[in-house]
Amino acid sequence: MSNLFRYLPSVDEVLSGLIKAEGIEDLPRPLVKDLVNEFLDICREEIRAGAFSEAGQLSAKALSPRLTAYVRSKARPHFRRVLNATGVVIHTNLGRSLLAKPAIEAVTEACAHYSNCEFDLATGKRGSRYSHVERILCDITGAEAALVVNNNAAAVFIMLETLAKGHEVIVSRGQLVEIGGSFRIPDVMAKSGARLREVGATNRTHVHDYENAIGDETAALMRVHTSNFRVVGFTKEVGLAEMRVLGDRYGLPVIEDLGSGTLYSLAGEGLLGEPTVQQVVAQGADVVSFSGDKVLGGPQAGIIVGRKEYIDRIKKNPINRAVRIDKMTLAALEATLRLYLDMDEARRRIPTLNMITSSPEALKSKARRLAEAVREALGDRVEVGMKKGFSRVGGGSFPEYDLPGTMVTVDIRGITAQALRGALLDTDPPLVARIEDDEFLLDPRTLGSSELKLAARALEQAADALTE
Structure with a gap:
């Protein structure tokens, strides 16, 4: 057995033939060399285990097919297509929604070239990156203003940090849920500095529960989408219209976290119970947040729309710098939103809606x-x-x-x-x-x-x- 070790080819001998193999020729040489060393170490362990009996089994030619397969397998990117x-x-x-072809093309363009990410082509001066999507979001949703951050959790966080830090936000106990990855809605809300005032029972919350909780410390009324959780049977929750009346009576903003959110009504597909963002805005929500990469079918983003006075305050929050989106997200989101200007076109061309x-x-x-x-x-x-x-x-x-x-x-x-x-x-x-x-x-x-x-x-x- 000890004699077999000397028949293993050298690293240089193996490399000279391997680096020309299909699928390996473009890999960094240091990476290939490290993988060759790993493979030869495996061979040494196999020799000790008695897996080889003849010197010819250890030649560079004999080991080549297995070595090539090993290097190709180990050199594959960790993040890849599935x-x-x-x-x-x-x-x-598996990465949530797939992007529509126009969005993919827009991302490629944004990556390959300089862009007017924060440059106003009309004035030649510094511009706002949000200007690329704010107008189209307002046109589609009917909101007065809009802002985009990097995901919906960030959207909820910055909304509450801006509008309710140090004060109370009244929310139904039945809407404070945990979603995927042990992510709890109350934890994000509490980190914003807002104090949660839970009202009602898990299955039933009434208007008077909210009204009885309103006091000097109340900063906002809030509704939260319960994601993949539902309470059925003997239930009651307060609708947005009722909440709007209460907000007007006490001069409080009404905040709606839609979670996924959708711009396309799927009621015709038998998928009931999910209001569109347009409907929520029309019913009087002052600030609405939702995701860009779920039912909307765009890139990961947290979209905030609503009344200008509140959106402007959120835009000025220094935290906005920490949760802002990059040029690739902007490009993909604008291209996706443009498809929603024609709902039939959106259904046909946005993979998520099409599926x-x-x-x-x-x-x-x-x-x-x-x-x-x-x-x-x-x-x-x-x-x-x-x-x-x-x-x-x-x-x-x-x-x-x-x-x-x-x-x-x-x-x-x-x-x-x-x-x-x-x-x-x-x-x-x-x-x-x-x-x-x-x-x-x-x-x-x-x-x-x-x-x-x-x-x-x-x-x-x-x-x-x-x-x-």
Whole structure:
């Protein structure tokens, strides 16, 4: 065994051939060298374990295929593309919403060139970065003014820090929830310096609960979207119209945190209960916050719209500097918002809306094409079927609603659903699907038409890896 170590090729010998291999030639040489050393260390461990018996097994030529695969695998970027076959449209763990093509083009333009990010082309002087999206936000929502920060948690924070720091904000106890990642709405609100005055019970809050809590320390009345949490049955909450009357009576601003928020009404799709931002503004909310990267289908952002007197105060808050958006977000958001000037165009061209509103017929057709691609890739190793199933909007939106569609079932001979799911995380690109009742499912709703063959190829890669 000790004699076998000397037959391992040197790092330089291996590098000279490896750096010309496809997919490796453009990698930084120091990175490739480190990975070669790692691989040779693995070989030494295998020699000690008795995995090699002949010197010829350790030549540079013999090790080359395995070494090349190792370097390619380890050199892949940590942050990379994933195929989403889960059926969750706004999948927080997979990057939420996909950008529309105009938004992608706008980001590329913003990255590749200098821009008028904070430059007024009309005057030749310093300008405001918010001017690029404020007018279009006001046109779409009907608000007097608008501001954009880096996410909706920041939007809630800066709204309360500006309007209620050191004072009380009255909010229903049933709206103080915890959402994904152990993120608690009350924690962010409390960090703003505002004191939360909880009223009502978990399931029922009345107008008189708010009114009885109003005092000299009250700075605002607030409603909070409960994201992926719902109380059903014997319930009561105070509507925005009622809150507006109360706010006028006592001279208090009414703040609405919509969470995801939507500019496109999905009531026609059977997704009820989610007001549009336009409706909330029309009903009299003084300040409204919502996300740019959920149902809206744009980049991560926290959008604040409302009455000019309040928005101007928020703009002047020094914290705004810490939570402002960059040029790429601005570019993507403006391009996305422009699509909303024609709601039919928005539905057609914004991937999130398009996936949510896909017809059962279109989904069945896509499922059929996906099933055919899987059969073609795996042949007689696989049994493929189609069945009715349900997708989800995700992102804390419409938690009680299922989106009906057609699923593709995959059963590869000799491979369990759990093993297949694990192996697919190491394919290129990785494929994320779901298992229901021990059955492996692909939901075509969240796969683009150009991704169907990629998904089939990923299944083939996983099956090959598991049967080697």
